[in-house]
Amino acid sequence: MISQVITPKMIDIMDTKSFISDKTANNIYDYEMFGQQVVESCLELETKNDFKRLMSTFETILYDCDGLLNLLSAEDIDDGVRQEIVTEIRQVLQKLQKLGKQVIYTTNTSQLTRDQMHDRLKSAAIETQLDQLFPTSYVCAVYLKAIGFDRQVVAVGSDATVHELTEMGIQCTDLPTHCTPNRKQLGFASFKLNPDVGAVIIANDQYIPLPTLVKACAYASKSDCLTIVTNSDMSDSLIADNCCHKPDIRVVANKGFVSLAKPHYFYWKCIQQKHRDLNVDQCLIITDGLDRDIEFGCNVNIRTLFVKSNTNCLKTTTTTTDQLFYDKLNNNNNTNNCLPVPDYYVDSYSTFNNYI
Structure with a gap:
């Protein structure tokens, strides 16, 4: 079993700091x-x-x-x-x-x-x-199996990750690509969250539809829901072809996340x-x-x-x-x-x- 990862509060401590991130200045290297x-x-x-x-x-x-x-x-x-x-x-x-x-x-x-x-x-x-x-599609499945995860997963941005999770016997839930407008509160949307979802996996896709990303953030903000990213390269300064939407999820969820990628x-x-x-x-x-x-x-x-x-x-x-x-x-x-x-x-x- 992989120890020390039980609740989302414990995950923030385990996330190592990227050596290329400097949030106060563009300190990149020659x-x-x-x-x-x-x-x-x-x-x-x-x-x-x-x-x-x-x-x-x-x-x-x-x-x-x-x-x-x-x-x-x-x-x-x-x-x-x-x-x-x-x-x-x-x-x-x-x-x-x-x-x-x-x-x-x-x-x-x-x-x-x-x-x-x-x-x-x-x-x-x-x-x-x-x-x-x-x-990392496979690593996500290995990780959840190792910690004894027995709930459903929302996997955003990677069909390969969904495939590997399914192969490992982990049930995935689809996220619709649209939201129903809230007629009583203009500018807001109405949708229900599946209580059986216990993890959100954000894969490396810069073309995730905004409604899908919004719903993923809603799940990630739940206290009993793990947030997992498959690639946090260049995370705080750039959304690139193989970088994930980690900053969006982290800001909205306001809690730690698990990064299942090198380094x-x-x-x-x-x-x-x-x-x-x-x-x-x-x-x-x-x-x-x-x-x-x-x-x-x-x-x-x-x-x-x-x-x-x-x-x-x-x-x-x-x-x-x-x-x-x-x-x-x-x-x-x-x-x-x-x-x-x-x-x-x-x-x-x-x-x-x-x-x-």
């Missing part, structure tokens, strides 16, 4: 400066012996596949560039598995079920098993629910992003490996949260901030392939 700080603050893997020593230390790889999944679905990228990156990543993953490493694929998307995620990776000739895949602790606890033998000392996070997965490693005490050059490629070829993040980094001159940095870094997947 990418070039941050990049230089990274290479000066962590160990660069430069030789085969470096890789051999590193790989002998870890049994499980938590591979951040957010960038890979976005790359596979991006329409505005040259196919040759895409194929080159995907081939390098696939070769690294295959070599890790040949070394006997357990690979777990992590992602903050709630728009894919595990089956859909499996199929998308398979399209890149990356073979996986369902127990290796952890989209938050509960994402790790849900992985442990399905892989109970995992030891943080034998796990390594591999990521091509400088934001949430590095912080995720810090939050759960797992060491991190940053693949440098792939991030540089992705930031210029995809329209993801990472793209928006790096745009904001590049447009700011404030460098007086302390950010989590990886434990190790390598200059490219190509180098990784040569030395592993």
Whole structure:
């Protein structure tokens, strides 16, 4: 069982603060400066012996596949560039598995079920098993099952989340996309709340209809209703393609929420629910992003490996949260901030392939 989450009042304490949120000023960071700080603050893997020593230390790889999944679905990228990156990543993953490493694929998307995620990776000739895949749509179902949740759920913005909840035996309630006007109070709407609903899940969809969002807020404001978000990236300053409506829900509900995505602790606890033998000392996070997965490693005490050059490629070829993040980094001159940095870094997947 996942402990310490019984009532909404307890949840606010457990929500970790994002390292990019500053509500009083636009304190975003300069990418070039941050990049230089990274290479000066962590160990660069430069030789085969470096890789051999590193790989002998870890049994499980938590591979951040957010960038890979976005790359596979991006329409505005040259196919040759895409194929080159995907081939390098696939070769690294295959070599890790040949070394006997357990690979777990992590992602903050709630728009894919595990089956859909499996199929998308398979399209890149990356073979996986369902127990290796952890989209936040599935993590939500794992979390509610682990805490013994036995009420109904309102899931907004993700059919994949509804599917995974249903597969886990958790009943979902639909929210209509319209409200009935209140004839006695102009400007107000009338609707009834289902007393059996005990949780609201807000997924990463910027096109949630306003009436649906209003009803979700009404449920979330109930004292006996959990509020769960599947992705809180860039939460307090931006509503983006894969960011959720967390600020709206939090302001209206006026209480804490559970974030079941990286970099938050509960994402790790849900992985442990399905892989109970995992030891943080034998796990390594591999990521091509400088934001949430590095912080995720810090939050759960797992060491991190940053693949440098792939991030540089992705930031210029995809329209993801990472793209928006790096745009904001590049447009700011404030460098007086302390950010989590990886434990190790390598200059490219190509180098990784040569030395592993």
